[in-house]
Amino acid sequence: MKLYAYCLVEDVGALEATPLGISGAPVRLLEMDEFAVLVSDFNTETVAVSRENALAHAAVVRSVLDRTTPLPFRFGTVVTEQQLRSYISARKPALQTRFALLRGCVEMSVKIIRELSRANSAHAEITSGTTFLQEKQREIRGSEQSAAEAKDISTWLQDQVKALTRDEQVIVRPSEKLVVAAAHLVERAKIPQYKETLAAAREKRSELHFLVSGPWPPYSFANIELEFKSQFRVS
Amino acid sequence: MELSPENPLSAEPEIETSHPEEFVEQLRCVTDSLPSRINIDAEGVEQGLAKLVLTLIEFIRRLLEKQAVRRMEGGDLSPEQIEELGLALMKLEAKLHELKTQFGLTDEDLNLDLGPIGRLI
Numbered sequence: 001m002k003l004y005a006y007c008l009v010e011d012v013g014a015l016e017a018t019p020l021g022i023s024g025a026p027v028r029l030l031e032m033d034e035f036a037v038l039v040s041d042f043n044t045e046t047v048a049v050s051r052e053n054a055l056a057h058a059a060v061v062r063s064v065l066d067r068t069t070p071l072p073f074r075f076g077t078v079v080t081e082q083q084l085r086s087y088i089s090a091r092k093p094a095l096q097t098r099f100a101l102l103r104g105c106v107e108m109s110v111k112i113i114r115e116l117s118r119a120n121s122a123h124a125e126i127t128s129g130t131t132f133l134q135e136k137q138r139e140i141r142g143s144e145q146s147a148a149e150a151k152d153i154s155t156w157l158q159d160q161v162k163a164l165t166r167d168e169q170v171i172v173r174p175s176e177k178l179v180v181a182a183a184h185l186v187e188r189a190k191i192p193q194y195k196e197t198l199a200a201a202r203e204k205r206s207e208l209h210f211l212v213s214g215p216w217p218p219y220s221f222a223n224i225e226l227e228f229k230s231q232f233r234v235s
Numbered sequence: 236m237e238l239s240p241e242n243p244l245s246a247e248p249e250i251e252t253s254h255p256e257e258f259v260e261q262l263r264c265v266t267d268s269l270p271s272r273i274n275i276d277a278e279g280v281e282q283g284l285a286k287l288v289l290t291l292i293e294f295i296r297r298l299l300e301k302q303a304v305r306r307m308e309g310g311d312l313s314p315e316q317i318e319e320l321g322l323a324l325m326k327l328e329a330k331l332h333e334l335k336t337q338f339g340l341t342d343e344d345l346n347l348d349l350g351p352i353g354r355l356i
Contacts, residue, residue: 062248113257129321130314136324137304178261195251211252 004042005077005084006060007070007217008035010099019059022047027060030081032088035095038064039084047076061217069102071095071222098223105166105185106215108194112153112180113209116146147174153208154180160201164194169220183220191215285338289331290345296327 004022012029021027021040030037038060047053054075061072079087088095126132154172157180162168167185186194195212202210252258303320306312312320335345 066247111258111262113254113261126325129318129323129325131321132325133303133307133317133321136300137307140301140304176261176264178258178264209252209254209257211250211254211258213250214248216248 002042002045002078002080003030003039003084004047005073005079006038006040006057007064007072008037008088008095009064009068009070010035012036012064012068015064018063020056021060022053022056030084032085033092035088037084037088038070042078045078047078049076065106065215065217069099069105070217071098071102072217072219073222101167102185102218102221104189105187105218106191107218107220108184108186108191108212108214109216110157110180110182110184110198111178111211111213112157112182113177113211114149114153114179114207116177143175150174150179154182156205157182157201161194161197164190164197167221185218185221186215188215282338282340285334286340286344289334289338289340290347292331293345294347296324296331299327300324 004025006021006027009029015027015029015038018027018038022042023040025040025042027038027040030039040060057075061070064070126135150172151174154170158168158170161184165184165186169183171181173179173181184194191214198210198212202208303324306320307317335341
């Protein structure tokens with residue numbers, strides 16, 4: 001019998017009104033050392049990547065978020081109970097360290113859109129090689145400027161909230177409209193202050209468009225899925 | 236601090252934005268660019284192979300363009316060499332465009348996520 005693993009938790013007690021898991025299977029708590037894992041029975045080898053399954057995974061992980069900070073497994077983690085036990089036993093110190101970082105925190109997400117100031121490249125017919133290279137030179141300079149602006153936005157955001165975050169993961173995409181996607185690890189007690197700080201900061205940058213969301217389980221900070229994947233070849 | 240049932244801070248997520256449509260559109264683009272599982276079928280395999288090969292050629296072509304521009308800026312090319320190099324790269328771009336059309340591929344199909352560097356196109 002294989003298990004679908006949702007997340008690793010500590011001190012969660014008994015499960016209360018947990019939503020149904022993947023394929024409508026009931027979710028149960030499997031005690032392992034000082035941790036516990038939310039699992040459901042799973043009878044096939046692979047998990048279909050579907051909206052329904054993704055939402056089921058997210059709902060189970062989120063169901064314990066108001067009581068503890070879970071360490072989510074990667075979507076699609078299917079293992080045997082023995083594999084889970086040996087993984088946890090072998091990685092106990094690393095998992096303890098990870099929990100120490102995440103304990104009491106949630107993930108907040110900030111996404112920023114900016115208008116790209118692309119120079120108007122009227123595509124007149126270019127017949128000269130020199131003109132072609134000059135046009136490419138102009139494009140390259142434009143993207144370098146765009147990259148510098150993107151970095152400035154990312155640094156600015158970091159400065160606004162760094163006193164309120166324990167850790168962060170930031171993706172900067174200089175060539176995209178969605179230029180910054182930041183995940184902040186925030187202590188639960190600091191969420192109101194974090195939101196207020198961001199609201200004030202957003203007022204100062206009217207040229208940027210913001211999407212602030214959360215609290216979420218700390219998906220961006222769990223960082224256990226790759227280790228797990230390499231150890232058990234979970235796909 | 237762990238939340239207890241008595242704790243007033245809810246873990247229910249909230250989403251705040253003044254531009255929801257814009258973010259939905261952008262997030263859809265991100266979703267579309269996620270690597271999809273390879274679906275091997277007799278009809279799709281040719282296009283899939285063409286996509287893979289043309290993506291690599293596009294990557295190399297862009298590197299060559301950047302290198303050519305750097306050399307032009309560095310002043311180590313004569314005007315004739317610049318013209319010749321530019322013409323060669325222009326023809327390469329046109330040829331690649333032709334191949335993309337032939338296989339029904341768009342620019343976005345040949346995009347690559349280069350991690351911290353950004354995306355190829």
